[in-house]
Amino acid sequence: MPKTVFVLGAGASAPYGFPTGARLRTEICKKFAEEYSDLLKKQPELSHRPALPQEIGKAQDFANNFNWSSTPSIDLFLSRRKKYEEIGKLAIVQRLTEAEKVSVFNEDMQDYKQDWYSYLFHQMTKDLINIESIHKFAAHDYSFVTFNYDRSLEYFLWRSFQSSFSEIGESIIDKKLREFTFMHIYGQIAYLPWQQKGSKYDYLSKGEIIDIDTLKTLSKNIRVMHDNDRCNDANIGKIQQEIYSADIIIFLGFSFANENLEVLGIPNVVKQYQRTRKIYASMFGETHLRINKVNALLWNCIHTKAPQNEVKLGDSDQDCLKLLQEIDL
Secondary structure, eight states: OOOEEEEEOHHHHGGGTOOOHHHHHHHIIIIIHHHHHHHHHHOHHHHTOTTHHHHHHHHHHHHHHHHHHTOSOHHHHHHHOGGGHHHHHHHHHHHHHHHHHHOOOGGGSTTGGGOHHHHHHHHHHTTOOSGGGGGGGGGSOEEEEEOOOOOHHHHHHHHHHHHHSGGGOHHHHHHHHTTSEEEETTBOSOOOTTTSTTOOOOOOOTTOOOOHHHHHHHHTTBOOTTOTTSSOHHHHHHHHHHHHTOSEEEEESOOOOHHHHHHHTTTTTGGGSOOOOEEEEOOTTOOHHHHHHHHHHHHTTSSOOOTTOEEEEOOTTOOHHHHHTTSOO
16 A cells, blocks of 8 residues: 655645644634633632732633734734743634534534545545455555644544444454554643553543643643654654655645754755655645745645646635545545
8 A cells, every 4th residue: 555644734734624724823812711711710729828819810821912913824923922831822722612612514514515524534444344354454555653642633533443343343343444644743731541541630621620730731632833853753753754745645634834844854854765656735725825835845846747746736716525526545
């Protein structure tokens, strides 16, 4: 099977209820300070502390300054205002855990016609007619490199696999899923229990309450784009290895920001490895000018324009699902 790497940006998980960068900014500016204050007041051991007003004031000060900074992303704002880094990461995790609680899949989605998770799962399992054929599941050489903190794809694949083949037992399902690579470049909320032994942070359900201490713990698992230690050399090497060893690279919901391209080694590292490649990218909502620039960038990752090489970008009205439906997975 060809080695296929999916590169995921915020647009990839947006159909399932997770915020894009712009929406994350809006939610932090409008909701974080009040919700943070409510969490502090609901914890008896914290609600009467003398320092409580200062903590609430710090959250409000952070949200106000982020709002008035007119900075489009929380990552860039925190790189400029280092004193807010700790509470800024906490704000990110607080919004993402809230999104996880209300995330929706399959027919519960607002627009299930954008449901590329289900399409991918079907492509991965369409040849599994019975339990005896389960060994074919990991025959797909897929890996996922994601710039997102959320765990929705991993959860969806596990839940769908478990519901489809529960007779084989969770331990085998867990083992099969661990054969796929999931790389969160800037960290993730937490590992799911099937991903890491001893993890106590299962996928959150609606109405579940998370206390401040848990949020602070989870916030240490993430890094922001402009962190000096966002990725160490070893991690960058592993990430770039996944990319330049791929036969097929599929970008979904990815904005092609220069900082992220640098981490991936695109185009400078990738083009050094002369091999046959097919590269696809969803460009939903992008202008024709932007699409043309990304097209030129991706062709620069390919040594020649030989017939076996291909770069195909989706149209501005083509979401992740529509792009995948045109690819032979």
